[in-house]
Amino acid sequence: MTASRPPDPPTVLTVGTFTPSVLLAVARTTGALAAAGLDVDERPVTSSPAQFASLRDGELDVAITSPDNVLAYRFSPGNPLGTLLDVSIVSGIDRGVGLGLYARPGLDRPDQLRGAVMGVDVPVSGFALALYALADALGVGREVYRLETLGSTPRRLEALLDGRCDATMLNAGNEIRAEAAGCHLLAAASEHCSPYLGTVVAVLGTAHLDSATRLGDALAATARRVLAGELDDETSAAAGEVLGLEGALGRRYTEKLKDPAEGLTSGEVDLEALATLISLRRRYLPEAPGTADPWDGALDPGRGLLATAAGRG
Incomplete structure (x- = not known):
C-alpha cells in the first residue's frame, strides 16, 4: 500500500x-x-x-x-x-475605515487649527495629503499650521493623546480609541475625498x-x-x-x-x-x-x- x-x-x-x-x-x-x-x-x-x-x-x-x-x-x-x-x-x-482628521481633547473647532501642530507620517504620504484636503475643506490652509513628522498611525495617536500634536489623521480603530479619550472628529475623508x-x-x-x-x-x-x-x-x-x-x-x-x-x-x-x-x-x-x-x-x-x-x- x-x-x-x-x-x-x-x-x-x-x-x-x-x-x-x-x-x-x-x-x-x-x-x-x-x-x-x-x-x-x-x-x-x-x-x-x-x-x-x-x-x-x-x-x-x-x-x-x-x-x-x-x-x-x-x-x-x-x-x-x-x-x-x-x-x-x-x-x-x-x-479608509473611519479615516478622518482628529483633534486632541479641548480642540473641537476648525478655527483652533490656526497655529496648530499637525502630525503626519511623512509630509508627502497619502494620509498627509488627505489631511491637507480636509483642513482646506474646513477653511484652514497649510500656511497657518505646522507639520510634525511622527510616523505610523498608532504613533500619531500616541502623540495626539500625550500632547505632541494638536490634530492628525486616524483610522483603523485608532480613531475609536481617540474618541474614547475625548478627541474630536473635525472632518471625515469619506465626505471630502470620495471615492477613497x-x-x-x-x-x-x-x-x-x-x-x-x-x-x-x-x-x-x-x-x-x-x-x-x-x-x-x-x-x-x-x-x-x-x-x-x-x-x-x-x-x-x-x-x-x-x-x-x-x-x-x-x-x-x-x-x-x-x-x-x-x-x-x-x-x-x-x-x-x-x-x-x-x-x-x-x-x-x-x-x-x-x-x-x-x-x-
Whole structure:
C-alpha cells in the first residue's frame, strides 16, 4: 500500500502593517489563511518609508499599506527613498475605515487649527495629503499650521493623546480609541475625498506575487463573510485582541468594517478611488514647471500598478 504524501508545509509570508490588521487576525482564526497554504508573520512598521525600504531590502515579503504609497514608490522619483520600485497592488482591503482628521481633547473647532501642530507620517504620504484636503475643506490652509513628522498611525495617536500634536489623521480603530479619550472628529475623508481606497495588499516584483495573491484572495473571502454579517463575534473578538477595543468598542469597529462608504472591499481595486489619490498628489505635490507628470497614464493597464496578468503587461 502506497503511503499518502504528507501535505506541503505552509508558505511563511512576512507582512508589514502600520496598525495590526483585524481582518488578517480573523482570516487566521477562521482558517482562511491555512486554507490558502499561508503562515503569516505580521510585523509592525514605523513609517511608510521604513515599510518600503523593508520591502526593497527583502525584510518584508508583502505590505498591507496605503495605495498612495504604491503610487509614490512606483511612479514618483521624489518619493522619500529617492528611487523607484517595482511595487504593485495585489488587491484592495478597505475604503479608509473611519479615516478622518482628529483633534486632541479641548480642540473641537476648525478655527483652533490656526497655529496648530499637525502630525503626519511623512509630509508627502497619502494620509498627509488627505489631511491637507480636509483642513482646506474646513477653511484652514497649510500656511497657518505646522507639520510634525511622527510616523505610523498608532504613533500619531500616541502623540495626539500625550500632547505632541494638536490634530492628525486616524483610522483603523485608532480613531475609536481617540474618541474614547475625548478627541474630536473635525472632518471625515469619506465626505471630502470620495471615492477613497484606504488599504491594499502590495508586493515588490514577482518573487512573492503568488503567495501575495493567495493572501489577497484569503482576505477578500474573509471580508465578504464580514460584510455579510457572518463573523461579527469573531471580528469583535479580534478587535479586542489586536487593537485593545474591548466590548462595545470592538462591536463598533465591526460595524465600521461593514460600512459601505468607508469599510471593507471584497478585494476589488476601484480605479476611481486611485484617481482620487492621484488628484490629491497633483494638487498638493505639483511637479516643477517643465517636469514630466509622473501620473500621466499611471492607471493604464500596461503600467503595472495592478498586479494582474494584464496589469503587468
